[in-house]
Amino acid sequence: MPAIDTNVMLRWLLDDVPAHTAAAQKLFDSTTCVVPDVVLIETVYVLERVMRLSRGTISDSIEAVLAIANLDINREIWQDALNDYRTRPKLSIADTYLASLASLSGNAPLYTFDRKLANQAESAELLS
Numbered sequence: 001m002p003a004i005d006t007n008v009m010l011r012w013l014l015d016d017v018p019a020h021t022a023a024a025q026k027l028f029d030s031t032t033c034v035v036p037d038v039v040l041i042e043t044v045y046v047l048e049r050v051m052r053l054s055r056g057t058i059s060d061s062i063e064a065v066l067a068i069a070n071l072d073i074n075r076e077i078w079q080d081a082l083n084d085y086r087t088r089p090k091l092s093i094a095d096t097y098l099a100s101l102a103s104l105s106g107n108a109p110l111y112t113f114d115r116k117l118a119n120q121a122e123s124a125e126l127l128s
Helices: 006-014 018-030 037-050 055-066 075-087 093-104 115-120
Strands: 110-112 124-126
Touching (some): 055 075
């Protein structure tokens, strides 16, 4: 199954290069594609750090991606991670993703030296 990269995702979300947006939409409408988790993490990073969008706007954008039927995404993990990303502003998307992955895949606890993560994510445990 083909995969997409972060640039395809960003062009579709930002609609800043109309020809690229149209090409991405055509692909999404016609082909099932894998969206690697790292693509969504990098997408959130760019939207947050480069584009300076709010967490609410970013979460809404990623939820729009999750709604595309032809994209093969870890939807359950991402929905859980986005819920925490919206409500726990001290945690990065990488932190909320890892905590959700650990919790939902039965691989908890997620051991960490990050006190902030251990205090905010139920599936995380401080390694001391």
